[in-house]
Amino acid sequence: MSQIKVQIPTPLRQYSDKKDSVEVEATTVGEAMKAITTAHPDLRRHLYTDEGKLRAFVNLYLNEEDIRYMQKEATEVKDGDTLYIVPSIAGGRG
Numbered sequence: 001m002s003q004i005k006v007q008i009p010t011p012l013r014q015y016s017d018k019k020d021s022v023e024v025e026a027t028t029v030g031e032a033m034k035a036i037t038t039a040h041p042d043l044r045r046h047l048y049t050d051e052g053k054l055r056a057f058v059n060l061y062l063n064e065e066d067i068r069y070m071q072k073e074a075t076e077v078k079d080g081d082t083l084y085i086v087p088s089i090a091g092g093r094g
Contacts, residue, residue: 001025004081006036008043011087015042029062030073032083047085057088 005023008016016022022039026032033054037044047058054060060067061084067075077083 001027002077002079002081004032004077004079004083006032007082007084009085009087012043012046012085015046016040026077028073029060029067029075029077029083032077033060033073059086059088060084061086 003023003025005021007021008019010020013020016036017040022036024032024035024039026035033047037047047055049055054073060073062070062075062077063082067073
């Protein structure tokens with residue numbers, strides 16, 4: 001198991017006891033996400049669908065790499081890594 005930091009975006013901090021980051025132990029991105037949603041269950045409904053799939057507007061970056069271009073949630077983590085939860089933002093001028 002590796003000790004990693006999960007960065008919580010500002011809009012979701014109300015569901016993580018106002019913490020901007022949480023330290024978890026995991027071997028993969030998926031395990032890290034499970035650990036954070038177990039520790040902070042209210043985060044789950046904002047990050048995952050009822051079917052257990054990561055919501056389309058939620059992007060995960062391991063250090064500075066988008067996990068969609070790696071092994072997705074099976075991407076391995078190592079001590080000292082940082083996992084960023086980045087919600088997509090839509091809108092702008094029409």
